[in-house]
Amino acid sequence: MNFSDVLKQSNQLCQFSPNGKYLGTCLQYRLVVRDASTLQILHLYTCLDQVVYMEWSSDSNFVLCAMYKRGLVQVWSLEQPEWHCKIDEGSIGLVASRWSPDGRHILNTTDFHLRITVWSLCTKAVSYIKYPKACHKGMDFSRDGCYMALAERRDCKDCVSVFVCEDWYLLRHFETETQDLAGVQWSPNGCVLAVWDSCLEYKVLLYSLDGRLLSSFCAYEWSLGIKSVTWSPSNQFLAIGSYDQKVRILNHITWKRITEFEHAATxxxxxxxxxxxxxxxxVNRELSLDSITMDSTLFSxxxxxxxxxxxxxxxxxKPDPERANxxxxxxxxxxxxxxxxxxxxxxxxxxxxxxxxxxxxxxxxxxxxxxxxxxxxxxxxxxxxxxxxxxxxxxxxxxxxxxxxxxxxxxxxxxxxxxxxxxxxxxxxxxxxxxxxxxxxxxxxxx
Structure with missing residues (x-):
């Protein structure tokens, strides 16, 4: 294997484009787009402030740069470098920004999760989605890009809304049997939606696209529960990582546990x-002052x-029982x-x-x-x-x-x-x- 020279970046904002042709990096308020194979600089863009989040569009034609403190999002085009877009959320603030699967809409989440604003780059139309829940994994798109699942909190109850990404039409809305919904995730084939509760209650719920509850899984009670959830790419397994140091594997046919992996210290x-x-x-060797200066890996x-x-x-x-998380x-x-x-x-x-x-x-x-x-x-x-x-x-x-x-x-x-x-x-x-x-x-x- 070979290694390139070291390049500068900030905030660990560095991504390959989805088509694999480009490498985007952020350095303070600059966005640098390089050829992924040669690292030659192709485009250099200057943003209005220091970039804290960057994301490629699905077709690799646009790059989103977000500046949350100023409530700004700037979009840059690779095909037309002279074209650019600025989205200013104003006094309502900005805490998250991301692309829709089609690469032509941007979803901005405002301060305190008051709403999600959907901006269209093609028509300049603006749509609003109310009641998004403030949880880490409260939004997920199906792999084919057709649907978006969004966790919501209405009237002190957890809900999930399923939107059609083409026109942001509300397809389904249903309440979930959770106390404090922590995340949603589509299965790879987009047919099943996994919904899980916070760490205070062990509960994983599996819903169909039309909102029917397919299955519910609970491994134990009265202890810290779920910490991570992930699907296998083949759609056959749903892995649930728990605070009891075990991974439980559910199958995609009956949604029952087929095994559990225990992480024992021995x-x-x-x-x-x-x-x-x-x-x-x-191995030690005789050194001179010159050799110490020239050999950078001598003491590695x-x-x-x-x-x-x-x-x-x-x-x-051992964890500290007096501290959270x-x-x-x-x-x-x-x-x-x-x-x-x-x-x-x-x-x-x-x-x-x-x-x-x-x-x-x-x-x-x-x-x-x-x-x-x-x-x-x-x-x-x-x-x-x-x-x-x-x-x-x-x-x-x-x-x-x-x-x-x-x-x-x-x-x-x-x-x-x-x-x-x-x-x-x-x-x-x-x-x-x-x-x-x-x-x-x-x-x-x-x-």
Whole structure:
């Protein structure tokens, strides 16, 4: 694999365009659009203030830049660089902005979630949606872009409204059997909507497109419940991560639990392979003042993976019971593109990533890092998992094994998050205020 030079960015605003041709980065109040393969600057746009959110349109022809404090959104065109658009929400404020699936409408959420304003770039028409609920995952679009599900709060009751994205017609509106709705998510085929309650009550509800309740799932009561929910790309599984350090898998036919994955601190058994990161310093050698100055990687810590014999003890950090949002439970889950594998992370064992085999429904591998895992993401084309831990290393797992790669950059570049190109041939590595591209070998599927 190869690495690009380090580029500057701010607020970790860096995205590949959906068509994979461009790389958009924000630096303070500037938007820089580069060629994704050569990193040559194609367009340079100047915004009215520092950008805090950026998003490509679905067809890669427009870029949205939001400045929440000023209540402004600016839209830039790649096909017609002289064209631009400014949306000013005024005194009502702005807390969120995003594209609709057609790439021609912008949805702005105002302060205090008073309403959502839908702006049309084609007709300049404006629509308003009232009563959006202030929850982290309260809006979701179906994969085909036809429908939008929105969590609402009316008369002290949780509701869901389903809109047709073509003309924002209200298709269905129904109350949900939740105490404090926390999120909604469409299944990949757009036929089922998953709705779940806050962490204070364990409840997952599955609704059809016309608002019929298909199934309800509750694993336990009187304890902190759901922390994360995700669908498999194949539509076969719904994974529910809980505060009790378990992942429960529901099937798409009966919506019953088919298994549960427990994240135990002690891993035993012959089936799971535990890869432990081991750090070591380079071999000492005679140094001169010139060599110290020129060799930037001289004192960098190298690492590699070792396979640990069973049983293995994973370090556990006990949460503080006096603080909100305890660091325990399954906060992050991700299915591989072929739905064969599921990667999970338990916050009380933040230095470990668990990989589960969804065909055999058992634990396949555990990656035990020396530092807490910041981010992990699957290759969109191959069963290959990339992760970072806030250090100068990139880690890759595949069924063939694990590898630790030192990012050859100067100045102590630390990888805090990452993102794959749609082709799986490159990765964006993001630091605090820098970025670097990693190019994978095209003739190898697994590193």
């Amino acid at each position: 891993i035993s058994g012959p089936k799971a392979v535990v890869y432990k990161e081991v750090e070591r310093r380079p 810590t190298q690492s590699k993976y070792e396979i640990c014999p069973s049983p293995v003890q994973i370090p556990v950090v 305890p660091k325990i439970g399954i906060s992050t889950m991700a299915f591989s593109s072929d739905s064969r594998y599921l990667a999970t992370k338990d916050d009380s064992m933040a230095s470990a990533v668990w990989v589960w085999d969804m065909q055999k429904l058992n634990l396949l591998a555990v990656l035990q890092q020396t530092s807490a895992v910041c981010s992990f993401q699957w290759d969109p084309r191959h069963p290959r998992l990339a992760l970072c831990t806030g250090t100068s290393k990139l880690y890759l797992w595949s069924p063939a094994g694990c590898v630790s790669v030192q990012v050859p950059t100067e100045g102590g570049f630390q990888v805090q998050s990452l993102s794959w190109h749609s082709s799986g041939e490159s990765l964006i590595l993001l630091g605090k205020d820098q970025l670097c591209l990693c190019y994978m070998e095209s003739d190898q599927e697994d590193q």
